[in-house]
Amino acid sequence: MPGYSITLRNRSHAFGDLKTLLAKASPARSGDALAGIAAENDQQRVAAQLVLADVPLAAFLDQPLIPYEEDEITRLILDSHDRQAFAPIADLTVGQFRDWLLRYETDGDALAALAPGLTPEMVAAVSKLMRNQDLILVASKRRVVSRFRNTIGLPGRLAIRLQPNHPTDDPAGIGASILDGLLYGCGDAVIGINPATDSIETVHRLLGMLAELIERYGVPTQSCVLAHVTTQLAAIEQGAPVDLVFQSIAGTERANASFGVNLRLLGEARDAALALRRGTVGNNVMYFETGQGSCLSAEAHHGVDQQTLEARAYGVARRFEPLLVNTVVGFIGPEYLYDGKQIIRAGLEDHFCGKLLGVPMGCDVCYTNHAEADQDDMDNLLTLLAVAGCNYFMGVPGADDIMLNYQSTSFHDSQYLRQVLGLRPAPEFEAWLETMRITGDGNRLLAIEPRHRLLQDAASASGIQPRASTNEI
Amino acid sequence: MASESPVTIDPWHALRSVTQARIALGRSGGSLPTREWLAFKAAHAAARDAVHNRFDADALAAEIATIGVETLVVASAAADRSAYLQRPDSGRRLDAASRSRLQQYAGGGQQPDLAIIVSDGLSALAVHRQANGILAGLVPALVSDGWRLAPVIVARYGRVALQDEIGELLRAQLALMLIGERPGLGSPDSMGAYLVHRPKIGNTDAHRNCVSNIRPEGLPWAAAANTLRYLLTEARRRNISGVALKDERSLAPPAASCEAKSLDGLASK
Numbered sequence: 001m002p003g004y005s006i007t008l009r010n011r012s013h014a015f016g017d018l019k020t021l022l023a024k025a026s027p028a029r030s031g032d033a034l035a036g037i038a039a040e041n042d043q044q045r046v047a048a049q050l051v052l053a054d055v056p057l058a059a060f061l062d063q064p065l066i067p068y069e070e071d072e073i074t075r076l077i078l079d080s081h082d083r084q085a086f087a088p089i090a091d092l093t094v095g096q097f098r099d100w101l102l103r104y105e106t107d108g109d110a111l112a113a114l115a116p117g118l119t120p121e122m123v124a125a126v127s128k129l130m131r132n133q134d135l136i137l138v139a140s141k142r143r144v145v146s147r148f149r150n151t152i153g154l155p156g157r158l159a160i161r162l163q164p165n166h167p168t169d170d171p172a173g174i175g176a177s178i179l180d181g182l183l184y185g186c187g188d189a190v191i192g193i194n195p196a197t198d199s200i201e202t203v204h205r206l207l208g209m210l211a212e213l214i215e216r217y218g219v220p221t222q223s224c225v226l227a228h229v230t231t232q233l234a235a236i237e238q239g240a241p242v243d244l245v246f247q248s249i250a251g252t253e254r255a256n257a258s259f260g261v262n263l264r265l266l267g268e269a270r271d272a273a274l275a276l277r278r279g280t281v282g283n284n285v286m287y288f289e290t291g292q293g294s295c296l297s298a299e300a301h302h303g304v305d306q307q308t309l310e311a312r313a314y315g316v317a318r319r320f321e322p323l324l325v326n327t328v329v330g331f332i333g334p335e336y337l338y339d340g341k342q343i344i345r346a347g348l349e350d351h352f353c354g355k356l357l358g359v360p361m362g363c364d365v366c367y368t369n370h371a372e373a374d375q376d377d378m379d380n381l382l383t384l385l386a387v388a389g390c391n392y393f394m395g396v397p398g399a400d401d402i403m404l405n406y407q408s409t410s411f412h413d414s415q416y417l418r419q420v421l422g423l424r425p426a427p428e429f430e431a432w433l434e435t436m437r438i439t440g441d442g443n444r445l446l447a448i449e450p451r452h453r454l455l456q457d458a459a460s461a462s463g464i465q466p467r468a469s470t471n472e473i
Numbered sequence: 474m475a476s477e478s479p480v481t482i483d484p485w486h487a488l489r490s491v492t493q494a495r496i497a498l499g500r501s502g503g504s505l506p507t508r509e510w511l512a513f514k515a516a517h518a519a520a521r522d523a524v525h526n527r528f529d530a531d532a533l534a535a536e537i538a539t540i541g542v543e544t545l546v547v548a549s550a551a552a553d554r555s556a557y558l559q560r561p562d563s564g565r566r567l568d569a570a571s572r573s574r575l576q577q578y579a580g581g582g583q584q585p586d587l588a589i590i591v592s593d594g595l596s597a598l599a600v601h602r603q604a605n606g607i608l609a610g611l612v613p614a615l616v617s618d619g620w621r622l623a624p625v626i627v628a629r630y631g632r633v634a635l636q637d638e639i640g641e642l643l644r645a646q647l648a649l650m651l652i653g654e655r656p657g658l659g660s661p662d663s664m665g666a667y668l669v670h671r672p673k674i675g676n677t678d679a680h681r682n683c684v685s686n687i688r689p690e691g692l693p694w695a696a697a698a699n700t701l702r703y704l705l706t707e708a709r710r711r712n713i714s715g716v717a718l719k720d721e722r723s724l725a726p727p728a729a730s731c732e733a734k735s736l737d738g739l740a741s742k
Contacts, residue, residue, distance in 0.1 A: 030559060166492060167660075167691045173492035179485060180496035196686060199720040228716060258677035260716035297561070298677060333655070335561050369520035369656045370558060370595055375513070398495025398505075398513060403686065405657030407517070410495075415503025445503055450484040462491065466484045 004051045013047035019065040021055070022121075023305040024048035025128045027345055031293040031306045031336035038305075049129055053095030057086075060121040066302045071253045072263055077119050077315050086117030094125045101126065101138045111142045115318075115358035120251070120311035123353045127307070132345065135352040136388040143389060146323045146360040147282020148243065150188055150220045150428040152391055153360050158423035159392035160414045161324070161362070162187035165194045165403035169202055171209055172462060177397050178213065179458050183448055184411035185418075185439050186395035188429035189324055189362060190244060190287065192224040196403055203227045204240040211241035217436070217454070220428035222279075222323070224287050229261055229269045236272050243278050244287040244323060245269045251290075251312030254300030263316070270320050281428070284323035289364070290314070291328045292346050293336030306336065307346065311353040318359050324392065325354060326362035329381070331406055333368055340377030343367060347381045351390055362392035366408040375399070375407070382409055386417045393417075418443050480506045493659055493690070516658040523661035525554065528597035533604065534627040537591070540609050543624035545578065547571035547639070549592075551630035564632035566674075567639070571628075575642040578624070585623035586709065587615065588645035588672070592631030596653030596661060603664040603687050603694070604651050610698040618706065633667045633681070640672025647708055648672035649701065654685060663688045666701055670714035680715040682708070 004021045005014040015021040023037040025048035032038035039045035061081065064074045083090075088110075089097055100106060127135060145153040152159045164177030174193060181187050191210055195202050203225045210223035222243040225232070229247040236242050247266060250256055256263075266286075273285035290313040295301040301309060310327065317325045327350035330343040337343045347363055354361035365381045367373035382393065399410035417423050424430055424443055433439040436454070440446050448455065450466040459465050479501055486497035498509040505513075534544040548571050549564045551557035557564050567575070589612075591604045608625070615622065623643045628635055633650055640648030650667045657663065664687040669680050682704050687697045703722060708714045 034560060034562070164494070166494070167686045170492070173494065176485075176488040176492045176496055177494045179488065180483075180494075183483070183485070196692075197720065199722075201721075230716060231719065234719075258679050260679040333561075335559055338559075369517070369658070370524045374517065398498055398509065400495050400513070400516070400658045402493050402657060402659055405655050405660060405663065407658065410505070412498070412500060412503060412505045415500070419503060445481075445500065447481060448484060452484075455485055458485065458488065462488070464487045464490065466487065 004055070006047050006051050008043065008047045008050065011043070013044055013051075015048060015051060018055070018059060018063050019304050021048055021052055022065070022125060022128065022308055023303070025052045026305045026307055027128065029306070029336070029342045029346065030334060030338040031296055034335055035296050035301060035303070035306070037303060052125060053093060053129055055094050055125070057089060057092055057094060057097055057122050060119055060125065065121060065304050065308065066252060073251060073253055073312055073316055076263060076319060077312065080319070081119060082116035084117070085114055088114065089117070094122075095129060097122070097126045098129050098134065102134060106141070108141050108143055111356065112358070115356065118356060120315040120353065120357060121308060123356045124308040124311040127349045127352055130352070132348055132384070135348040136384060139352045139355045139388040142355045144355060144358055144360040144391065146284040148222045148279040148284055148323050149281060150426040151281060152189060152323065152426055154427070156422065156424060157426055158386060158390070158414070158417055159189035159426050159429075160186040160395040160411070161189040161392055162191045163194070163394050163396045163401065163408065164191070165401055167196055167403045169196050169206065174206070174209070175458070175461070179454055180397050181395050181411055182219070183438055183454065184395070184415065185425060185433050185445060186411045186414055187219070187221050188426040189392035190222050190224050192226055192246070192287070194226045194404055198227045198231050200231055200234045200238065203231050203235045204238055207235060207240045207242060218432070220432050229265060233269055233272055236276070241278065242273055242276060244285055245273045246287040246289070248289050248294070249313050249316050250294040250298065250300075251309035251316070252295050252300045252302060255295040255298040258298035258300060263319070266320055284321055284360075286320045286322035287324045288317045288322055289326055289328050290317070290350070291332050292350065293332045296336065297332065307349055310350055311357070314354045314357045314359045318357055322360060324362055325359045326364050326392070327351070327354070328364040328366060330367035330371060330373060331364065334371040337371070339372035340367070340374070340380070343371070343373055343377060344381045344384065347385060348388065351385055351388055355389075360391050363390055364394045364408055366394070366406050368406045378407070378409060382413060382417065383420070386421055386423060415445065513658070520656040520658055520661050523596050523598050523656040526597045528593035528629060529601070530627045530629050533591065533601060536605050537608060537625050537627070540605070540612055542612055542622065544627060545574070545624045546627045546629075547574065548629040549631050549635055554630070557630040561632050564630050565634040565638070567635070572642065575639065579643050583621060584644045584646070586621045586646050587705065588623040588626065588640045588643045588648045590626045590628055590631070590636050590639050590648065590650045592628040592635065592650065592652045594631060594652035595655045596663070599653035599662045599664040599688070600651060602662045606694040607651065607687060607698050610695055611701055614698065614702050615705070618702070634676070636667060636669055637672045637674050637676045640669070641674060645672060646670070647705060647714070649705065660686070660688060660691065663691060666697065668701070668704055668708060668714060670708045670712065682714055682718055
């Protein structure tokens with residue numbers, strides 16, 4: 001194995017192998033420090049970046065970071081690599097690849113054609129040499145479009161996952177949050193519930209509720225109950241109306257094993273969902289969530305930095321042609337991403353890497369109460385990712401998830417982005433919102449009257465009457 | 474003449490009676506009205522303070538002892554709160570003194586069926602408020618079912634996987650960890666319960682079952698105790714835990730699993 005070294009300002013720096021070099025070149029974050037693989041200081045980090053800039057992209061094909069024999073994801077990445085698609089950049093170094101990506105001539109079509117020739121490791125490597133504006137610029141060139149009952153990822157569009165979680169999976173509580181989200185124009189990415197209970201019965205019951213709602217109002221969207229994949233498969237066997245199959249995934253075989261999944265199981269899940277034939281405009285039936293640090297937390301990181309491992313998770317995702325993939329970027333906690341600055345950087349890296357690999361990236365822009373972050377940090381990342389062309393964000397009532405105990409983004413946040421960047425919902429969903437008199441007047445929310453059909457139906461279901469003003473209560 | 478309110482009211486605010494979610498907040502244009510924005514900030518401030526609350530392990534152990542069980546106080550390898558937050562690995566192992574204490578303890582006597590561990594995790598407030606309430610229901614039920622219990626271990630600065638080392642040292646067939654969950658905005662005092670069959674160092678999260686959001690406004694003590702009693706009984710009977718063990722009761726109360734967002738940060742692993 002070749003060594004990597006450089007002398008910088010009269011100091012020599014040596015890096016034993018490629019994965020060490022990548023880890024030392026990675027922008028600072030607490031998770032890599034926790035793993036004991038981060039650069040010891042800023043100069044060593046830049047030295048590593050200088051060395052990395054001269055590494056040929058082809059090195060990543062010859063030197064797997066995690067041995068081929070030990071890891072099915074390494075095998076997936078290398079076995080599915082498309083040499084022909086790789087040809088335009090086959091002779092470039094990592095540093096030259098950054099320059100190539102930034103050229104005017106490298107447009108969305110060029111990036112789409114290149115995607116099968118890129119490995120997660122190449123994409124992760126180049127991201128480490130890029131500043132935030134580079135990550136935004138290159139990602140903004142690349143649209144990844146996916147379809148099920150609507151079309152997500154088109155230029156000028158932004159979808160929102162309506163996340164109506166409730167700590168006891170109470171149908172009335174979940175229903176109230178769904179109503180709130182729909183009346184704020186959200187829910188085109190998916191109406192996706194994280195169940196408090198991972199039981200087949202609960203999953204089946206919630207799926208039935210969502211399917212009934214989507215059918216009754218003809219909502220051009222899809223549903224998902226984000227239980228473990230095996231629970232969703234069992235629900236399918238019981239006849240549950242599953243639109244999308246969800247699973248959290250990570251970038252190593254061992255980390256996925258700690259989640260109780262592997263590539264074969266994910267393939268079976270996709271086949272089962274496809275067999276239900278519930279999509280109308282497309283057949284992207286998978287939904288994945290990821291997040292930097294998950295491999296380390298499962299003690300399955302093989303000494304590879306967390307950002308590179310995250311990119312490998314997108315390598316897993318793209319195999320299954322998902323409708324939705326989002327990094328849950330600030331969810332994991334300060335031991336992996338310490339503060340707002342690290343969360344923002346990671347969110348931009350994740351979106352960039354996913355898009356380059358051809359994954360329909362969204363982002364759960366979020367933080368926990370033990371991290372050094374707040375709403376201002378979320379506003380920054382939300383805005384940056386929207387400029388970068390992120391496919392979707394989360395919509396949680398008031399940004400406060402009362403089941404998962406973290407702060408994400410709100411329905412109101414989507415209205416902010418629609419105003420400042422002119423981003424519209426998925427076209428099919430936008431038409432539905434206008435028909436339902438929820439939005440109009442060019443992308444603005446309409447005042448909802450107490451006699452609105454959704455409110456009247458909710459009232460007759462719950463016995464709680466809508467009122468025009470708080471003063472009447 | 475009074476000017477009209479710049480805030481658009483949402484006429485479905487009565488639905489706030491069915492959920493604690495922040496629905497029907499109204500809007501200023503499309504944005505959060507001033508009052509709701511400041512209410513959010515106040516809740517965030519309270520949750521931040523809960524993370525840094527002090528854990529009184531001795532007082533909690535004394536309280537638990539009143540239900541008629543033996544207790545032992547131990548500490549993880551985390552030296553302080555700050556080390557605990559930044560080095561989760563330190564919270565997954567005992568410090569040397571605690572280890573040798575448990576080794577000595579396990580030297581004599583029969584192998585227990587179950588080791589129960591209580592730890593502050595990310596909210597000391599949660600275990601101070603919830604742990605004794607659930608144990609007062611669960612422990613007598615398990616004893617009447619014929620379970621042989623190890624002393625209840627109260628562990629400072631613990632992560633979920635600390636149950637593996639403790640359970641292994643005590644040679645317990647099962648370990649149950651009650652631990653403070655990461656505080657939410659409206660729930661600074663929510664507790665999680667994790668059970669694992671055959672606890673041993675190196676178990677992964679796929680080996681564990683989780684019941685979360687234990688607090689009066691979430692999953693109340695009695696319902697949580699029932700669910701845990703069911704899961705523990707099934708785990709012992711079938712010799713399994715984790716993804717292989719599902720709550721298959723048709724009328725199960727709303728318990729909870731932590732598959733939800735299934736990344737490690739969910740509770741306090």
